[in-house]
Amino acid sequence: MKIVIAPDSFKESLSAAQVAECIERGFRQVFPDAEYCKLPLADGGEGTIDALLHGLPGERHYCHVSDPLGRTTMACWAALDEGRTGLLEFAQASGLDKLTVGERNPAFTSSFGTGQLIAQALDSGVDKLIIGLGGSAINDGGAGIVQALGGQLLNRQGQSLALGGIALHQLACIDLTQLHPRCADVELLIACDVDNPLCGPQGASHVFGRQKGATAEQRQELDHALGHFADIAAPHTGVNHRDTPGFGAAGGTPLGLSLLFDSKLRPGIDIILDALDADTLLEGCDLLITGEGKMDNQTLQGKTPYGIAKRANQKGIPVIGICGALGSQLDQLYSKMACVFGSVRAPQSLPQVLEEAADNLERSARNVAAALKLGKQL
Template identity: 60%
Template sequence: MKIVIAPDSFKESLSAAAVASAIESGFRQIFPNASYYLLPLADGGEGTVEVLLEGLQGQAMYNWVQGPQGKPVHAMWALLDDGQTALIEIAAASGLDLIPKQERMATTASSFGTGELIQSALDHGVKRILLGLGGSATTDGGAGILQALGASLKDAQGQEIEPGGLALNQLASIDVSNLNQRCKDVEFIIACDVANPLCGEEGAAFVFGPQKGATPEQVSALDMGLENFANLAHQVLGCHHGSTKGFGAAGGAALGLALAFTVELKSGIDMVLDSLDADALLQDADLVITGEGQMDNQTLQGKTPYGIAKRAQNLGIPVIGIAGSLGTEVDDLYSKIDCVFGTVRSPQQLDQVLSEAHSNLQRTARNVAATLLMGSTLNLQ
């Protein structure tokens, strides 16, 4: 029996690799002779670099860059495919988790540090860049990225605008003539798991600005700045991205990137699955086990369990989901995942749930396996 174990991490408790290992340990208690294939996954956000580094035996790289509020941060990225591909997470240099909650300033947070990581990747001669957009602190439309790569964004007085999305309201001109020359030669794939447009009530500022520290008044000002940026970018690109699906991710970072590269937006989990050649691993599998910290109907919005389950379903492979906890609404999950299980034994404090995550997961996996074995021996007809 071939079993593919392909989970995401359980946030704040277990890495994706640790989750896969715990599930295998539980299943081996019941099915010791099965063939187990562990495929730790991520959906393009935080943890993606770690997953692909392990899966593809890449090289971890580190740079001191400018954080979202200007303070230096030591950010990790990865070289894959013998140095041909760079993998970068916007969260590493421009992430919301880099800023204490009480210090978050959505109006001035900049993506400049992510641009510095991209610059470093270009200096290493990569031919392809994969960028995960999850977890950003910024709403600057990728203006900081663009400036870090050599572009000039000036106000009506000819001065370079200040960092952050609010300053986009003063933007009067975009000059990309001094961009890094290698930008035009690099394949650039953006991992994007939201369909929000850049501007408007469903856009980057209105939907994601509040969680980054923006007040209602600041949300409106940030949206106006992004609209201004999109209008000026239209003159350079020949198309207007104010309503383009996916351009609202990571504070509109795709707009700045589109001014520097020919970009392709792709589902984050599909990017990871393709990079790991998951379809080949799934061939001839008898069972797929996936999971994440919490599973509910939101899982179907491009998260890891949905991504791997969809591919397994296309091959006729049954899928079991094991989560740290199950949300209140899970009925829609059954359209892609045959059955789902939560691991928490009883009502507990969060710190206890997190500390017992491995043992809870291992025990649940063992019980799922035992149920499968029992079902194979019963004749209930």
């Protein structure tokens, strides 16, 4: 019996690799002779570098860059394919976890540090870039990236704009003549798991601004600022991206990237699965086990368990989900998975849940395996 274990991380407690190990340990207690194939995954957010380096040869590169507020922080990117492909996580330099709750203010936070990471990758000689957009703390439309790579965002007086989303109100001219010379040579693949447009009620500012610290008034102002940025950028990009699906990701970052690169947006989980050749691994598989920290109907919105389950479904492979906690709405999830199990053993405080995550997960996996074995015997 071949069992593929392909989970995402359990946020704040277990990495995807640790989740896969716990599930295997639990299943081995019941099915010791099964063939186990572990495939730790991510969907383009935090953990993407870990997931790809777990399955592919590559090297991490560390450098000092600016955090969302301009302070120096350490971040990393990865070189794959013998240095031909650069892999970046937006959150490494410009993520929410770089700020305390009190520091969150997307009117002034900037993606400049992510631009510095991109510059490092370009300087190394990569021919292709993959950027995962999850976990951002910014709402500047990728303007900081443009500025870090040599683009000039100027006001009516010909002065450079300050960093941050709110400054885009003053944008009058975009000068791309001094861009990093390798921007034109590199293919860019953007890992994006949302289809929100740049502007409007479903856009970057209104949908995601609150979690980044924006007040209702700021969300309205930032939405107008991004729309203005899109208007000024349109002659350079060839299209006004106000309503383009996916351009609301990471505070509108695809807009800035579209000024710099020949870029394409794809669901993050599909990029990861293709890079890791998941379809080949699923050949001959009898059971797929996947999961993430919390599972409910929102899992179907491009999350890791949905992405791998969809491919298993196409091959007729049964799918089981094991997660940290179950949400209240699961009905749609059962269209992709035979069953879903939560692993928290009892009502507990969050610190207890995080501390016991590995034990709870291993025990739950063992119980799932025992139920499967019992089903064979009945």
